[in-house]
Amino acid sequence: MSQEPVIRIRNLRKIYRLGDETDVAALAGVDLDVMPGEHLAIMGSSGSGKSTLLNLLGCLDRPTSGSYHLGGDDVSLLDDDALSLVRGKRLGFIFQSYHLIQQLTVLENIQMPLFYQSDEGPDALARCKELAELVGLGTRLSHRPKQLSGGQQQRVAIARSLVNDPLLILADEPTGNLDSATEADVLALIDKLNDEGRTIVMVTHDEHVAERADRVIHMKDGLIQNVTHHKAVSV
Amino acid sequence: MFLRFRRTFTLGVKNLYLHKVRSLLTMLGIVFGVGSVIAMLAVGEGASQKASESIARLGSSNVILQSTEPPVELVSQQQNEQNRVPMWRKTYGLGVEDLQRIEATIPNVNLVHPESEKSEEITSPSTQVRAILQATTENAPEIRNLQAVEGRFFTALESERASPVCVLSPALASKLFPFGSALGKTVRIQADFYTVLGVYSPGFAAEEEDEDSESGANAREDILYLPISTAKTRIINFAYSRTAFDTFVVRTDDTSKVPAVGAAIEALMKSTHKDKDYRITVPLELLAQARETQKLFNIVLGSIAGISLLVGGIGIMNIMLATVTERTREIGVRRALGARRNDIIAQFLVETIVISLTGGMIGILLGVSIPVLISMLTSVPTVVTPASVILSLLISLLIGVVFGLYPARRAASLNPIEALRH
Numbered sequence: 292m293s294q295e296p297v298i299r300i301r302n303l304r305k306i307y308r309l310g311d312e313t314d315v316a317a318l319a320g321v322d323l324d325v326m327p328g329e330h331l332a333i334m335g336s337s338g339s340g341k342s343t344l345l346n347l348l349g350c351l352d353r354p355t356s357g358s359y360h361l362g363g364d365d366v367s368l369l370d371d372d373a374l375s376l377v378r379g380k381r382l383g384f385i386f387q388s389y390h391l392i393q394q395l396t397v398l399e400n401i402q403m404p405l406f407y408q409s410d411e412g413p414d415a416l417a418r419c420k421e422l423a424e425l426v427g428l429g430t431r432l433s434h435r436p437k438q439l440s441g442g443q444q445q446r447v448a449i450a451r452s453l454v455n456d457p458l459l460i461l462a463d464e465p466t467g468n469l470d471s472a473t474e475a476d477v478l479a480l481i482d483k484l485n486d487e488g489r490t491i492v493m494v495t496h497d498e499h500v501a502e503r504a505d506r507v508i509h510m511k512d513g514l515i516q517n518v519t520h521h522k523a524v525s526v
Numbered sequence: 527m528f529l530r531f532r533r534t535f536t537l538g539v540k541n542l543y544l545h546k547v548r549s550l551l552t553m554l555g556i557v558f559g560v561g562s563v564i565a566m567l568a569v570g571e572g573a574s575q576k577a578s579e580s581i582a583r584l585g586s587s588n589v590i591l592q593s594t595e596p597p598v599e600l601v602s603q604q605q606n607e608q609n610r611v612p613m614w615r616k617t618y619g620l621g622v623e624d625l626q627r628i629e630a631t632i633p634n635v636n637l638v639h640p641e642s643e644k645s646e647e648i649t650s651p652s653t654q655v656r657a658i659l660q661a662t663t664e665n666a667p668e669i670r671n672l673q674a675v676e677g678r679f680f681t682a683l684e685s686e687r688a689s690p691v692c693v694l695s696p697a698l699a700s701k702l703f704p705f706g707s708a709l710g711k712t713v714r715i716q717a718d719f720y721t722v723l724g725v726y727s728p729g730f731a732a733e734e735e736d737e738d739s740e741s742g743a744n745a746r747e748d749i750l751y752l753p754i755s756t757a758k759t760r761i762i763n764f765a766y767s768r769t770a771f772d773t774f775v776v777r778t779d780d781t782s783k784v785p786a787v788g789a790a791i792e793a794l795m796k797s798t799h800k801d802k803d804y805r806i807t808v809p810l811e812l813l814a815q816a817r818e819t820q821k822l823f824n825i826v827l828g829s830i831a832g833i834s835l836l837v838g839g840i841g842i843m844n845i846m847l848a849t850v851t852e853r854t855r856e857i858g859v860r861r862a863l864g865a866r867r868n869d870i871i872a873q874f875l876v877e878t879i880v881i882s883l884t885g886g887m888i889g890i891l892l893g894v895s896i897p898v899l900i901s902m903l904t905s906v907p908t909v910v911t912p913a914s915v916i917l918s919l920l921i922s923l924l925i926g927v928v929f930g931l932y933p934a935r936r937a938a939s940l941n942p943i944e945a946l947r948h
Contacts, residue, residue, distance in 0.1 A: 379864020390859045407864040
């Protein structure tokens with residue numbers, strides 16, 4: 292039985308207008324399917340369009356044309372509030388600079404995506420604590436980000452990306468700010484999530500990081516230039 | 527919904543608490559604005575109430591008539607007509623015939639109370655004091671709100687018989703008889719001796735007419751009351767006065783009739799006194815005028831204080847705009863994690879409302895304290911009304927919303943991608 296892809300994009304374009312008349316195609320017609328449980332890495336040089344693609348996949352921006360189906364629903368035409376809802380309920384983000392809210396504790400940062408949902412569920416607090424345990428920070432729930440190391444902050448961000456039980460986790464250079472020992476820890480954690488069936492799309496510059504993905508797409512000039520398969524994925 | 531509001535509120539308070547000094551400095555404008563609104567309105571209200579009380583003590587059901595010296599040109603003109611009556615002998619003002627006419631012809635008048643006063647030396651066995659002699663009737667305690675300290679006031683009979691009796695104010699009694707009660711003692715005025723029947727403390731009369739006092743009496747505390755008939759027959763100054771009476775207090779039987787009675791007396795006096803040698807005062811009308819003036823005064827004071835609130839509001843807006851810039855990345859993160867534009871607006875709005883309401887409440891404490899201090903340190907009366915407190919609180923809430931909305935909308939309009947890159 293063939294599975295429905297988590298992400299299905301067809302002929303996705305994003306054109307930015309610079310100044311009065313100059314149009315720049317950041318994405319020039321991308322087709323991509325990402326299957327449930329897949330770990331996809333996006334690579335490319337600066338200006339290749341990988342960040343634009345990640346922003347569109349993360350519903351942080353809307354395409355100029357083309358379609359984007361997330362979990363079977365077309366999200367390319369949704370308005371701002373609806374996109375916010377999609378981000379809050381179906382997506383998890385891991386950023387390079389962790390992007391934790393400094394005035395909140397570890398537990399509150401993990402809870403943050405639930406903050407904007409009308410129904411967070413009865414056992415939300417227990418789940419947040421469980422996720423903190425999962426990333427090894429069960430004893431630091433009341434600490435603030437400033438009191439944590441970079442690796443620990445990224446672990447909090449990973450726990451936060453899981454709290455809404457997302458369809459897809461988007462990671463933008465998640466180890467870009469970490470030393471090699473911490474990087475290995477964080478990547479191991481991401482691998483573990485993937486092994487548990489989480490779908491992960493990660494943007495990275497690092498070949499070694501990309502090698503851990505099932506599939507790597509290389510982008511250039513707003514297009515997918517080539518695809519490398521490390522593991523067999525049924526697309 | 528409630529949970530969401532509670533979280534937004536908690537987070538807003540937390541954010542402000544984390545930047546305690548900045549939050550306190552931001553709310554200072556509102557603190558002083560609200561404080562000054564309440565304090566200024568309290569001073570205005572105090573002045574208003576004092577004015578109202580003073581006028582009301584004149585008697586809201588009374589019409590006051592006073593003798594006034596007619597303008598010189600009128601006297602000269604009339605003097606020519608009446609053939610050489612020397613000016614020092616020319617009488618003016620209120621007379622017995624006026625009293626009788628008012629009593630006989632003006633409806634709804636139930637009493638006309640005449641009064642006159644002069645300054646005179648009063649001698650007791652131990653001392654001599656210059657005091658005000660107030661020639662009045664037995665109705666004075668009621669009409670002039672005199673309070674009995676000891677003894678009694680003179681009676682209608684004593685008044686009718688022009689008995690040599692008097693009543694002293696407490697200040698005068700203690701000056702004349704420093705070592706005991708004045709009751710039953712005698713004082714001498716000019717050639718006659720008068721028995722002291724009682725000591726009565728003056729009501730409003732002592733306060734009201736300070737400025738008009740011609741006597742050397744100490745701030746009108748030293749008053750001797752005696753029957754008007756006694757004064758007229760025994761004391762030269764009264765007997766040869768150019769005015770028969772200084773004042774009539776005309777009491778009406780119904781407050782609603784006061785304006786009509788006032789108008790009728792005015793018409794009557796105009797027809798019988800060609801010289802303008804009287805002044806008519808209707809306390810009720812004065813009261814209305816005073817209230818109108820005070821309303822205007824309050825508006826001016828309120829506007830001045832309102833400007834300081836406006837400045838406070840602008841201060842809040844400035845700080846919040848700076849905060850939005852400072853927290854751009856946080857806004858981006860919140861948006862990425864599912865916050866809608868309205869959630870961001872609510873977040874920042876809650877912070878400005880908390881700042882302005884907290885500032886408003888501290889301002890209320892300040893605004894209530896300042897009038898108390900003013901009243902303690904000076905004799906200026908102040909009254910803090912609940913309305914001014916509620917108004918100030920509502921204004922500070924409004925300032926929070928109005929001046930918080932722009933920074934909040936600006937925060938919400940940030941592009942999440944740009945904000946995350948900040």
